[in-house]
Amino acid sequence: MHNLLYAQGGGMTAVINASAAGVIEAATASGRFDAVLAARRGIVGLLAESLVDCAGIDLTRLAATPGGVFGSCRFSLPPEAAQPALYDRLFDVLAAHQIGAFLYNGGNGSLEVTAQLSQAARRRGYPLVCVGVPKTIDNDIEGSDCCPGYGSAAKYLATSMMESGCDLAAMASHTTGRVFVMEVMGRNVGWLAAATALAAREADDVPHIVLVPEAPVDEGTLLARADAVISRLGYCAITVAEGIRHVDGSLVRASTKDPMGHIRLGGAGQVVAEWVGESLGCHHHYASPDYLQRAAHHWVSATDHAQALAVGRAAVAFALNGQDGVVAAIRRLRNDPYTWDIVAVDAAAVANLERRLPHEFLAADGLGISTAGRDYIAPLIVGELPIMTAGGLPVHYRLDRATLPRRLPLYRGWAEERINARGD
Amino acid sequence: MHNLLYAQGGGMTAVINASAAGVIEAATASGRFDAVLAARRGIVGLLAESLVDCAGIDLTRLAATPGGVFGSCRFSLPPEAAQPALYDRLFDVLAAHQIGAFLYNGGNGSLEVTAQLSQAARRRGYPLVCVGVPKTIDNDIEGSDCCPGYGSAAKYLATSMMESGCDLAAMASHTTGRVFVMEVMGRNVGWLAAATALAAREADDVPHIVLVPEAPVDEGTLLARADAVISRLGYCAITVAEGIRHVDGSLVRASTKDPMGHIRLGGAGQVVAEWVGESLGCHHHYASPDYLQRAAHHWVSATDHAQALAVGRAAVAFALNGQDGVVAAIRRLRNDPYTWDIVAVDAAAVANLERRLPHEFLAADGLGISTAGRDYIAPLIVGELPIMTAGGLPVHYRLDRATLPRRLPLYRGWAEERINARGD
Numbered sequence: 001m002h003n004l005l006y007a008q009g010g011g012m013t014a015v016i017n018a019s020a021a022g023v024i025e026a027a028t029a030s031g032r033f034d035a036v037l038a039a040r041r042g043i044v045g046l047l048a049e050s051l052v053d054c055a056g057i058d059l060t061r062l063a064a065t066p067g068g069v070f071g072s073c074r075f076s077l078p079p080e081a082a083q084p085a086l087y088d089r090l091f092d093v094l095a096a097h098q099i100g101a102f103l104y105n106g107g108n109g110s111l112e113v114t115a116q117l118s119q120a121a122r123r124r125g126y127p128l129v130c131v132g133v134p135k136t137i138d139n140d141i142e143g144s145d146c147c148p149g150y151g152s153a154a155k156y157l158a159t160s161m162m163e164s165g166c167d168l169a170a171m172a173s174h175t176t177g178r179v180f181v182m183e184v185m186g187r188n189v190g191w192l193a194a195a196t197a198l199a200a201r202e203a204d205d206v207p208h209i210v211l212v213p214e215a216p217v218d219e220g221t222l223l224a225r226a227d228a229v230i231s232r233l234g235y236c237a238i239t240v241a242e243g244i245r246h247v248d249g250s251l252v253r254a255s256t257k258d259p260m261g262h263i264r265l266g267g268a269g270q271v272v273a274e275w276v277g278e279s280l281g282c283h284h285h286y287a288s289p290d291y292l293q294r295a296a297h298h299w300v301s302a303t304d305h306a307q308a309l310a311v312g313r314a315a316v317a318f319a320l321n322g323q324d325g326v327v328a329a330i331r332r333l334r335n336d337p338y339t340w341d342i343v344a345v346d347a348a349a350v351a352n353l354e355r356r357l358p359h360e361f362l363a364a365d366g367l368g369i370s371t372a373g374r375d376y377i378a379p380l381i382v383g384e385l386p387i388m389t390a391g392g393l394p395v396h397y398r399l400d401r402a403t404l405p406r407r408l409p410l411y412r413g414w415a416e417e418r419i420n421a422r423g424d
Numbered sequence: 425m426h427n428l429l430y431a432q433g434g435g436m437t438a439v440i441n442a443s444a445a446g447v448i449e450a451a452t453a454s455g456r457f458d459a460v461l462a463a464r465r466g467i468v469g470l471l472a473e474s475l476v477d478c479a480g481i482d483l484t485r486l487a488a489t490p491g492g493v494f495g496s497c498r499f500s501l502p503p504e505a506a507q508p509a510l511y512d513r514l515f516d517v518l519a520a521h522q523i524g525a526f527l528y529n530g531g532n533g534s535l536e537v538t539a540q541l542s543q544a545a546r547r548r549g550y551p552l553v554c555v556g557v558p559k560t561i562d563n564d565i566e567g568s569d570c571c572p573g574y575g576s577a578a579k580y581l582a583t584s585m586m587e588s589g590c591d592l593a594a595m596a597s598h599t600t601g602r603v604f605v606m607e608v609m610g611r612n613v614g615w616l617a618a619a620t621a622l623a624a625r626e627a628d629d630v631p632h633i634v635l636v637p638e639a640p641v642d643e644g645t646l647l648a649r650a651d652a653v654i655s656r657l658g659y660c661a662i663t664v665a666e667g668i669r670h671v672d673g674s675l676v677r678a679s680t681k682d683p684m685g686h687i688r689l690g691g692a693g694q695v696v697a698e699w700v701g702e703s704l705g706c707h708h709h710y711a712s713p714d715y716l717q718r719a720a721h722h723w724v725s726a727t728d729h730a731q732a733l734a735v736g737r738a739a740v741a742f743a744l745n746g747q748d749g750v751v752a753a754i755r756r757l758r759n760d761p762y763t764w765d766i767v768a769v770d771a772a773a774v775a776n777l778e779r780r781l782p783h784e785f786l787a788a789d790g791l792g793i794s795t796a797g798r799d800y801i802a803p804l805i806v807g808e809l810p811i812m813t814a815g816g817l818p819v820h821y822r823l824d825r826a827t828l829p830r831r832l833p834l835y836r837g838w839a840e841e842r843i844n845a846r847g848d
Contacts, residue, residue: 066590066591067587067591166493167718169491171436172495290588291709292606295591296584382815382816392579392725393579393582393583396590417599422658
């Protein structure tokens with residue numbers, strides 16, 4: 001099969017590099033590839049012929065590094081009929097570097113690219129096997145019981161909520177009350193918000209309310225619940241997914257005037273904190289961990305990390321087996337003890353779908369997560385890994401090699417400015 | 425000396441309970457106290473006669489719990505001349521519970537209370553020794569080289585910036601550019617913001633810019649620097665302390681209109697992210713870890729934790745030694761290897777001062793931290809501790825005992841509503 005090409009697409013996670021390490025390790029160990037290459041900046045790097053050789057990379061350190069060391073992109077491939085020259089370029093680069101296997105590590109958008117490339121190769125008769133390696137903190141890929149990246153972000157957010165709860169309890173005030181909101185990622189799905197429900201081990205533990213995009217926010221119900229919690233405890237902690245909506249379907253957003261007079265859209269967490277706080281006459285605070293939640297390798301889930309490695313290794317096995325156009329998906333075998341394996345799922349069938357929290361994972365009142373939901377998430381955050389540090393801070397892998405010499409002219413054509421932008 | 429009373433005041437940290445454990449352990453081990461008591465909600469709990477007996481508390485688990493398990497308050501004592509009955513109440517409770525030593529664990533405000541109580545006891549001839557146990561994530565107590573709580577928040581924020589940098593590097597875009605801002609606590613002082621500078625080990629590592637209250641923000645200089653960094657890297661990471669100011673002295677704040685039409689003040693981080701992003705035509709994101717940064721015991725600094733324990737133990741030693749009205753301050757003996765000890769410093773002399781970043785800790789251009797500043801902070805974040813977990817989440821101590829039976833009538837008088845509010 002000559003060479004294998006690995007690439008990273010979409011938003012980053014704390015464990016996508018563990019998948020990279022799994023791919024490189026398994027592909028090298030197979031002895032079936034002359035070289036294991038990686039594209040800089042995902043599919044864009046393939047178009048730009050920006051490739052590196054992965055031989056000799058310190059895989060232990062790579063697997064302990066958040067972000068994607070090869071660089072990523074958010075780049076959708078237009079249909080081949082619309083941009084045939086773009087596809088010509090893709091296959092020119094693949095051929096020039098004798099690439100027979102393409103493994104794309106990403107979310108729904110990247111799986112779509114994987115399926116497109118697979119179909120284009122078949123149409124052309126180019127011998128290419130394309131395998132998707134799933135990755136997303138959003139946990140929104142259909143066909144995989146969970147997604148590498150989710151468990152670690154979930155663990156980080158549940159821990160953060162739990163720790164903030166200790167702080168809140170100490171500062172509780174029965175005279176004024178306190179409202180704390182943590183806004184988490186999730187434009188369309190509430191999987192990350194739902195994970196914070198695991199912080200609650202006993203009645204009245206934080207979070208007291210979890211708002212997800214799947215359950216429209218009824219202001220009256222929310223306010224009544226917050227009021228009751230504050231009356232009892234002196235504080236109330238609320239998790240808010242960034243994409244929550246009002247009952248009329250509109251996004252919960254603040255309109256903001258910046259110093260230059262422009263109107264901006266603010267975050268749902270800030271809106272909920274201020275609205276509940278003002279309505280109940282309470283102090284209010286809100287946190288927005290933003291990128292921190294998807295990069296927190298220092299508190300990675302050992303289960304998530306193991307799954308990230310495993311999907312990388314399994315994707316290589318599928319490629320070697322000629323299983324073109326599939327995704328290395330995680331299958332849950334048992335819940336207690338939690339056991340799982342990796343299966344091949346058709347990429348085209350699941351790409352660009354979006355897996356939302358099922359109705360049975362939501363509490364009946366729409367303000368929390370059901371026992372079934374908690375039971376689903378619980379095993380995914382289990383386990384800690386030792387973290388390599390120097391001077392009290394993590395030690396990360398830095399890509400230590402130059403891009404391979406070009407074998408083709410610079411790309412010219414559709415989106416050339418973006419494709420040829422310096423990416424290293 | 426009969427009984428010792430410990431209390432927690434002001435904002436919380438990840439290690440204040442380690443100081444509590446140090447106090448309880450040393451006081452118990454001394455054999456010189458009949459009982460070690462703690463007040464619920466700081467000095468308010470003393471006034472309310474809301475006390476617990478600390479016998480048998482699991483000190484290992486206590487020391488591994490963020491927040492303050494006994495509860496805290498933000499409560500300034502008025503001068504005795506203004507509220508003599510309030511002071512009568514304080515000494516009634518002290519006498520009723522035979523308290524001969526009062527150890528107050530807090531920041532500048534709590535040290536002021538410590539000094540006030542010490543002076544009031546002397547005026548009355550009540551046999552009380554008062555010792556301050558320093559605590560603040562802000563690191564703004566004069567007379568102590570550093571403060572327990574700071575090192576752990578510093579480690580958490582520097583790590584978070586470093587990890588976010590991995591994510592940013594992967595998503596770098598040379599076509600549009602990306603700006604990421606992390607807003608950290610610090611209304612008047614930039615110690616926490618400064619700590620994030622430790623994330624940068626090599627040239628061009630994040631954070632590229634650190635804005636602190638001690639250096640007014642010159643918009644032109646800031647924008648030019650951000651532009652240069654983005655041209656080079658495709659992204660720019662900025663740490664913003666919440667209390668940064670314009671050159672004219674005004675706070676950097678957004679004016680916001682909420683859904684009900686009220687104008688609100690937004691955060692400095694959001695303003696900087698949006699302003700730099702818009703000005704340079706870049707994507708922009710901002711994070712606000714808020715309470716997470718002061719509660720993140722899962723990534724505590726072992727050095728900070730050891731110092732928190734040590735100031736608690738030393739405060740007991742000072743009390744036993746009759747050193748009234750002092751603070752157990754940390755003294756730096758050497759930088760490399762970092763060594764320190766605990767000394768007694770006059771509480772009245774340091775209370776209510778505010779230690780700001782010295783000029784020599786700032787970079788000449790006001791956009792970063794000098795080598796001297798980094799060298800000062802570096803040893804405080806060193807070391808990790810094993811974290812006790814269950815199901816992938818930390819295990820924290822929960823106060824497992826009832827308040828002691830009252831020996832006095834309910835407090836009636838000035839601020840009675842606040843003092844008698846239910847605090848458990």
